[in-house]
Amino acid sequence: MDVFVSGVGVVSAIGFNVAENMQSLASGKAGLRKPQNFATTLNVPVGEICSTNQQLKQLLGLPQQQTISRTALLALPAVVEAVADAQLTNLSNVAFISATSVGGMDLTETFYNDFKDNHNQGRLRMVAQHDCGASTEFVANKLGFGGMVTTISTACSSGGNSIATGARLIKHGLADTVVVGGVDPLCRFTMNGFNSLKILDSEHCRPFDATRAGLNLGEGAGFIILQNEKALRRAPYCKVSGYANANDAFHQTGSSADGTGSFLSMSGAMQMAGVEASQISYINTHGTGTGGNDLSEGTAIRRIFGDNVPAFSSVKPFIGHTLGASEGIEAVYSVLSIAKGAVYPNLNFTTPMPETNLVPQTKYVSGQTIKHVLSNAFGFGGNDSSVLFSAVE
Amino acid sequence: MITPVYIRSTASIHSDGQAQGNAKRAVEPDYKEVITDAGLRRRMSRAVKMGVYSALTCLADTSSDSVGGIITATGLGCLADTEKFMKSIVDNNEQLLTPTPFIQSTFNTIGGQVALLRKIHAYNVTYVHRALSVESALIDAVMHIAEGADNILLGAVDEITESSVDIQQRMGMLRNNAAGEGSQFFLLSRNSNGCVAQITDISTRRGAITQTDFATWVDSFLSNNNVDKTDLVVLNGSKQVLTNAIDFKNQCGEYFTAVAFALWQAVEQIKSGARNVLIANSFQNTNHSLILIKAL
Numbered sequence: 001m002d003v004f005v006s007g008v009g010v011v012s013a014i015g016f017n018v019a020e021n022m023q024s025l026a027s028g029k030a031g032l033r034k035p036q037n038f039a040t041t042l043n044v045p046v047g048e049i050c051s052t053n054q055q056l057k058q059l060l061g062l063p064q065q066q067t068i069s070r071t072a073l074l075a076l077p078a079v080v081e082a083v084a085d086a087q088l089t090n091l092s093n094v095a096f097i098s099a100t101s102v103g104g105m106d107l108t109e110t111f112y113n114d115f116k117d118n119h120n121q122g123r124l125r126m127v128a129q130h131d132c133g134a135s136t137e138f139v140a141n142k143l144g145f146g147g148m149v150t151t152i153s154t155a156c157s158s159g160g161n162s163i164a165t166g167a168r169l170i171k172h173g174l175a176d177t178v179v180v181g182g183v184d185p186l187c188r189f190t191m192n193g194f195n196s197l198k199i200l201d202s203e204h205c206r207p208f209d210a211t212r213a214g215l216n217l218g219e220g221a222g223f224i225i226l227q228n229e230k231a232l233r234r235a236p237y238c239k240v241s242g243y244a245n246a247n248d249a250f251h252q253t254g255s256s257a258d259g260t261g262s263f264l265s266m267s268g269a270m271q272m273a274g275v276e277a278s279q280i281s282y283i284n285t286h287g288t289g290t291g292g293n294d295l296s297e298g299t300a301i302r303r304i305f306g307d308n309v310p311a312f313s314s315v316k317p318f319i320g321h322t323l324g325a326s327e328g329i330e331a332v333y334s335v336l337s338i339a340k341g342a343v344y345p346n347l348n349f350t351t352p353m354p355e356t357n358l359v360p361q362t363k364y365v366s367g368q369t370i371k372h373v374l375s376n377a378f379g380f381g382g383n384d385s386s387v388l389f390s391a392v393e
Numbered sequence: 394m395i396t397p398v399y400i401r402s403t404a405s406i407h408s409d410g411q412a413q414g415n416a417k418r419a420v421e422p423d424y425k426e427v428i429t430d431a432g433l434r435r436r437m438s439r440a441v442k443m444g445v446y447s448a449l450t451c452l453a454d455t456s457s458d459s460v461g462g463i464i465t466a467t468g469l470g471c472l473a474d475t476e477k478f479m480k481s482i483v484d485n486n487e488q489l490l491t492p493t494p495f496i497q498s499t500f501n502t503i504g505g506q507v508a509l510l511r512k513i514h515a516y517n518v519t520y521v522h523r524a525l526s527v528e529s530a531l532i533d534a535v536m537h538i539a540e541g542a543d544n545i546l547l548g549a550v551d552e553i554t555e556s557s558v559d560i561q562q563r564m565g566m567l568r569n570n571a572a573g574e575g576s577q578f579f580l581l582s583r584n585s586n587g588c589v590a591q592i593t594d595i596s597t598r599r600g601a602i603t604q605t606d607f608a609t610w611v612d613s614f615l616s617n618n619n620v621d622k623t624d625l626v627v628l629n630g631s632k633q634v635l636t637n638a639i640d641f642k643n644q645c646g647e648y649f650t651a652v653a654f655a656l657w658q659a660v661e662q663i664k665s666g667a668r669n670v671l672i673a674n675s676f677q678n679t680n681h682s683l684i685l686i687k688a689l
Contacts, residue, residue: 041487101499103521112479119559127560131469131649132500132521140599149599150529151522153470153500161518168536189475192482193495247463247508247517253496264514380496381505383517 003167004236005389007086007225009078010332012319013047013218017081022336025344026364030318032204032216035186042191044200047218047320049074067125069104070185072135078221079139079179086225087233088177095147095175097166098136099158099182101324104129106187135183147175158182159222159327160377160385164243166226176231181223181328190323191217197253205289207314208298208360210351215288218320222329238338242275242388244268253380255292259300261384266304266374269386275372280310282343284334284375287314288321293378298356313346313361327377327385334375334389341368394617395595396539399588401580404450405657406443410644412571416558417646419575422446436493438473440552443576444503445510448548451578452511461542462516463504464534466526466549468649470500473554503550524676527653528597538583548578549653566647566677573646577653590663591687594618598681607633611673614683626667628655631675652682659686
């Protein structure tokens with residue numbers, strides 16, 4: 001059974017909707033800046049969304065006094081945009097699978113400052129949204145999704161697994177329409193986590209470059225609408241033709257040098273779709289800019305594509321690494337790559353990694369014939385996921 | 394109705410039902426028998442140790458190559474490591490932090506550790522949706538087995554910390570029961586040979602539900618599955634009144650993935666001769682599930 005993509009919605013450091021994101025990608029406008037919306041001593045660039053929580057609430061018509069995690073405030077507009085794009089009207093049977101790596105951590109951090117030394121202190125409503133399901137429930141209740149509602153958390157590959165699970169719900173007849181994607185806010189917890197691992201670049205990240213020195217974190221949300229044919233209310237953008245999830249089983253945080261997990265996830269997605277390496281038009285890589293990821297992913301790309309590597313790039317220099325949201329946001333970009341024939345530039349690239357000698361796409365192009373886009377998301381715990389989007393014949 | 398799946402083996406770490414204050418803590422095993430690396434044991438939090446121990450125990454007789462997937466569920470993940478790292482951020486003003494608690498704070502830590510320790514490259518995912526985390530994992534496992542996979546390791550872990558108990562206490566969540574914790578893993582199979590029980594059906598609901606609606610839901614679930622109520626053991630984790638039911642949370646305490654303890658208990662009931670077991674669960678009258686287990 002075919003699984004179609006009929007709607008997209010995105011909020012990121014380069015735009016508050018799909019049109020703004022596409023415009024920034026086309027004009028090469030990166031969204032990285034020093035953190036301004038939350039207190040941190042870490043002086044590194046991040047893909048921060050300019051709007052404060054107060055501004056987001058105003059924009060979304062939500063009461064200022066209501067305590068809502070930034071996670072939920074970022075997810076809601078992206079889901080609303082995707083739902084409108086797919087022209088969905090009756091949401092009572094729509095399923096919703098969200099993904100996040102930190103849940104409502106932004107609120108918990110504030111709570112914890114008061115709670116730490118006295119467990120009778122701290123406002124409880126600040127910690128009530130700590131769990132990952134809270135933002136999902138908030139959005140589901142706002143829109144009235146009546147189908148299956150759940151949340152996945154596999155670190156930075158969370159969004160990819162949400163898409164695969166949604167596609168499977170449709171194939172099993174458990175849903176006709178599923179909203180899938182992911183969300184993560186910037187917060188001190190993840191900033192300091194990645195800093196403690198010494199993989200934050202103090203400059204703008206340089207994926208696949210020999211001089212790459214780490215990643216920049218980002219925040220945002222990206223959701224797409226998956227539907228079976230009978231549920232479609234508009235011409236779809238493309239299909240989800242394949243997906244695969246594999247485990248690198250090499251290290252809790254590091255990636256294997258031979259790219260075992262990413263090789264398995266990319267080749268698994270292609271195998272499911274019956275698509276050969278030579279048919280792939282574009283790879284939206286995970287490409288974080290860390291030494292380990294880009295070497296591992298690059299090696300896996302060489303293993304699969306040999307000397308005939310298709311156009312590929314990482315959009316992380318635009319939006320940062322948005323963790324659980326990354327494959328949600330980048331799925332939107334991948335879907336529109338097919339719809340617009342666009343390939344996005346890998347900013348800040350000058351020198352190929354000597355180990356793979358791979359050269360990413362560095363200029364924006366559109367109007368190409370893009371039939372199959374492979375999109376990767378890899379995470380801690382060895383969790384590797386790839387999704388293959390294909391043009392509707 | 395779902396494609397039935399079969400339970401090949403189980404492992405559980407759970408409370409003996411005795412509360413200390415407001416917490417029913419799990420009775421922990423001697424971890425070194427299964428997690429043999431002393432350095433690894435030292436770095437692992439209780440949640441990770443409970444999860445890895447029960448997962449490895451459940452997989453003891455299964456080769457890594459034959460495992461078709463690892464699907465874990467947790468409501469709050471590795472809370473102790475999360476708090477440890479959060480505290481270190483504040484105490485050290487974001488400088489020179491040790492990454493270990495951050496690395497182990499991610500919700501997929503246990504699934505990743507099991508894959509790493511047993512070199513399992515198969516499908517690996519973690520569901521984190523409150524009191525429907527286990528149910529989501531089960532639905533995923535059922536889909537995988539229907540797709541042709543075999544030997545799916547499914548498990549759930551949640552841990553108690555001093556902070557989590559204090560917060561739940563202040564929220565008024567412990568009026569009827571103590572806070573609970575535990576870790577259960579199940580090896581699920583596509584064929585019944587050598588298995589102990591069948592997971593026959595699962596149904597979930599979100600949002601507040603009345604006593605009448607809950608009773609109607611239970612009745613239609615049982616009749617859809619042709620189960621005679623006179624030949625049924627009921628494990629009740631809801632506040633709804635169900636006839637002749639065992640309150641399983643009286644033993645394991647209340648927590649997001651408590652239903653995994655009930656699933657383990659259901660298998661024990663079947664081993665003792667029960668033919669049908671219904672698990673009925675609710676959490677704070679917001680997440681509800683029914684799971685039917687049958688003897689083979």
